[in-house]
Amino acid sequence: xxxxxxxxxxxNSVQYGLLLFMLAAGLTLIFGIMGVVNLAHGSFxxxxxxxxxxxxxxxxxxxxxxxVGTALSVAFGLLLEKVLFRHFYxxxxxxxxxLTFGLIYVFEELRSMLWGDDVHGLQVPEALSASxxxxxxxxxxxxxxxxxxxxxxxxxGLYLLISRTRLGMKIRAGAFNHEMTEAxxxxxxxxxxxxxxxxxxxxxxxxxxAAPVSSVYPNMGGQVLxxxxxxxxxxGIGSVRxxxxxxLLVGLVDTFGKVLLPQVSGMLVYVLMAAVLLYKPEGxxxx
Amino acid sequence: MHTxxxxxxxxxxxxxxxxxTASGLLLPQHVLAQSGKIRVGFMLPYxxxxxxxxxxxxxxxxxxxxxxxxxxxxxxIEWFKVDDESEPSKAIENANKLVxxxxxxxxxxxxxxxxxxxxxxxxxxxxxxxxxxxAGVHMATRAQCAPNVFRASFTNSQPTMALGEAxxxxxxxxxxxxxxxxAAGDEAYEGFKESYTKAGGTIVKELGLPFxxxxxxxxxxxxxxLKPDAVACFFAGGGAAKFMKDYAAAGLKDKIPxxxxxxxxxxxxxxxxxxxxxxxSTLHYGDGIDTKRNNEFRLNYAKTFKMQxxxxxxxxxxxxxxxxxxxxxxxxxxxxxxxxxKAMEGATIDSPRGKWTMSKAHxxxxxxxxxxxxxxxxxxxxxxxxxxxxxxxxxxx
Numbered sequence: 267x268x269x270x271x272x273x274x275x276x277x278n279s280v281q282y283g284l285l286l287f288m289l290a291a292g293l294t295l296i297f298g299i300m301g302v303v304n305l306a307h308g309s310f311x312x313x314x315x316x317x318x319x320x321x322x323x324x325x326x327x328x329x330x331x332x333x334v335g336t337a338l339s340v341a342f343g344l345l346l347e348k349v350l351f352r353h354f355y356x357x358x359x360x361x362x363x364x365l366t367f368g369l370i371y372v373f374e375e376l377r378s379m380l381w382g383d384d385v386h387g388l389q390v391p392e393a394l395s396a397s398x399x400x401x402x403x404x405x406x407x408x409x410x411x412x413x414x415x416x417x418x419x420x421x422x423g424l425y426l427l428i429s430r431t432r433l434g435m436k437i438r439a440g441a442f443n444h445e446m447t448e449a450x451x452x453x454x455x456x457x458x459x460x461x462x463x464x465x466x467x468x469x470x471x472x473x474x475x476a477a478p479v480s481s482v483y484p485n486m487g488g489q490v491l492x493x494x495x496x497x498x499x500x501x502g503i504g505s506v507r508x509x510x511x512x513x514l515l516v517g518l519v520d521t522f523g524k525v526l527l528p529q530v531s532g533m534l535v536y537v538l539m540a541a542v543l544l545y546k547p548e549g550x551x552x553x
Numbered sequence: 554m555h556t557x558x559x560x561x562x563x564x565x566x567x568x569x570x571x572x573x574t575a576s577g578l579l580l581p582q583h584v585l586a587q588s589g590k591i592r593v594g595f596m597l598p599y600x601x602x603x604x605x606x607x608x609x610x611x612x613x614x615x616x617x618x619x620x621x622x623x624x625x626x627x628x629x630i631e632w633f634k635v636d637d638e639s640e641p642s643k644a645i646e647n648a649n650k651l652v653x654x655x656x657x658x659x660x661x662x663x664x665x666x667x668x669x670x671x672x673x674x675x676x677x678x679x680x681x682x683x684x685x686x687x688a689g690v691h692m693a694t695r696a697q698c699a700p701n702v703f704r705a706s707f708t709n710s711q712p713t714m715a716l717g718e719a720x721x722x723x724x725x726x727x728x729x730x731x732x733x734x735x736a737a738g739d740e741a742y743e744g745f746k747e748s749y750t751k752a753g754g755t756i757v758k759e760l761g762l763p764f765x766x767x768x769x770x771x772x773x774x775x776x777x778x779l780k781p782d783a784v785a786c787f788f789a790g791g792g793a794a795k796f797m798k799d800y801a802a803a804g805l806k807d808k809i810p811x812x813x814x815x816x817x818x819x820x821x822x823x824x825x826x827x828x829x830x831x832x833x834s835t836l837h838y839g840d841g842i843d844t845k846r847n848n849e850f851r852l853n854y855a856k857t858f859k860m861q862x863x864x865x866x867x868x869x870x871x872x873x874x875x876x877x878x879x880x881x882x883x884x885x886x887x888x889x890x891x892x893x894x895k896a897m898e899g900a901t902i903d904s905p906r907g908k909w910t911m912s913k914a915h916x917x918x919x920x921x922x923x924x925x926x927x928x929x930x931x932x933x934x935x936x937x938x939x940x941x942x943x944x945x946x947x948x949x950x
Contacts, residue, residue: 271778278770383604385791387798387824397804404777405804410770479798480767481824483791484602489765521771524762532734532763 283517284417288472290497290509292465298504299441299461305366308487309373310466314473319388319482328391343466347459386482500542502549590631594651596662599636603664606865610686612858613869626885644671652679658887666690686872694916696947703915705872708943709737710744712814715835715921715938717748725783726754732787733764741787741814757781767795773803789816794824801828829926838864838906839924839933850905871904914945
């Protein structure tokens, strides 16, 4: 591999890592703050992708579809929290796993009824459809850079929200000691609802902006869910910073694994996870 | 119970007895097999990703049989259905539902190769006539072939067996191969490797990623660095659409032509959009086969089911035609196994895809077309290989 290709592969790694981060952030947030293991997280990614596809068709604009889709997903998250998840915060993890595992099937069936079982494609918006030539054969799609940009922006926003705002302070306090925070007059129920909706929103946005490059198809959430869990476990469950670093690490290992060690590329990421767990059983950045 | 038979008890038992009679449980096997209806069981995916394939196949089978008056060898048909959910872990249980519970004479299924292996085991153990309308897994008509198992579709390496020569003929002598690393991908590669090297081409590199991973970017960068004459691949479904889009977005499409096993562009053209335009592939069916047979089939199918037929509908239709030929030869008495199998082995199927015959290992010997995506269609631009047979390696029939 020459230097130029090495740099391009590095770019690929970072770009993949950032997308993984966006998905994993919601998952780790929901677990870290409410203690809920959410296996249905991948379904929210799928929901986002299908929303983007159907809304873009209806509204005729990708940007508008993302805005409306985000609003719908957040509303859906709030509803789901109120009706179901609220009652599971204090339950056993096994109960939560059963609930959210069941939800995967419910969401798949709903998707089938609403949108059918076809594979759908969504065109990259005109303004972002260009490619930047890197070598004489390879170009880099502008849209992929745009995706990375959005992921970086969201990561920054998430960081500022949690560490620099009053709401963020309450969220952190609630995660640290739920009863004490409530005793001090913070409406912890509202905080939980907001965090859950935020998690759903993040996964859904990831699905929406990924839709034009990944296509929209049944069970698409299942594939990303496993990677999400790997990222969350390596990064330390509940740590957003850990998720970012771990996502970049997974992106790096996955990309270079495919190129340099194709025979074992399928398991390299899991080997990485096992190695991290061996030396740091609670992940790289335990909260 | 015997000393004091109360009325309710008797009624309940009577009802149970009637139920059992109605469902055929009390009749001896040979009576069922000869005087009753022929029992045909579908084991297909009716839910999940492959649901539409299952429906298309069933439509095809029923259409073929309805065109012959809805009977098999003069006997009425009773249909049974099991949804296999494309779930390999339930395959044996589901196949047994049809074979043991419903006592079917014929089992038609399925789409997913993993599930097919479950059906295959049940078929080999029970001896039930098993017709494969899609799954291309090699073993079923190679090392584990069986006298009672017939395939009306393809083997995974059949389309790619025709791909190599077509690529070399078009001047592409250095190629990169890329696929998912799983059974179907490996089997497709086997066909490509054999035909491409035989035709004088060189495979510069074989690239793979774990199924069903769709993060292609790293490998596309690799392809750009290798600069081959062309790329050949095996992908299907959602991943195939994504691969074509990523391939185009990376700027490779206009510089390095993309070829594939035909499933790359089956049901994915709309999703891939302009990225699919011009992609070349090989398969045993395509759009615009302008024969009377095909045109009639397409018209009737569209009229009956209010949708356009695809390759899966054709495979279902051919499965029906094959069963008809077998059943007619034994006048509907499917228990005459030797005669039944002989008739099916010698059958020539007048299919919408073109006439095909059975190989010794019970797999179609068929023409493979070279197709190119034009608009929303897989337009047939030529025959890539005439009467192509799978090797049937290891089959001792």
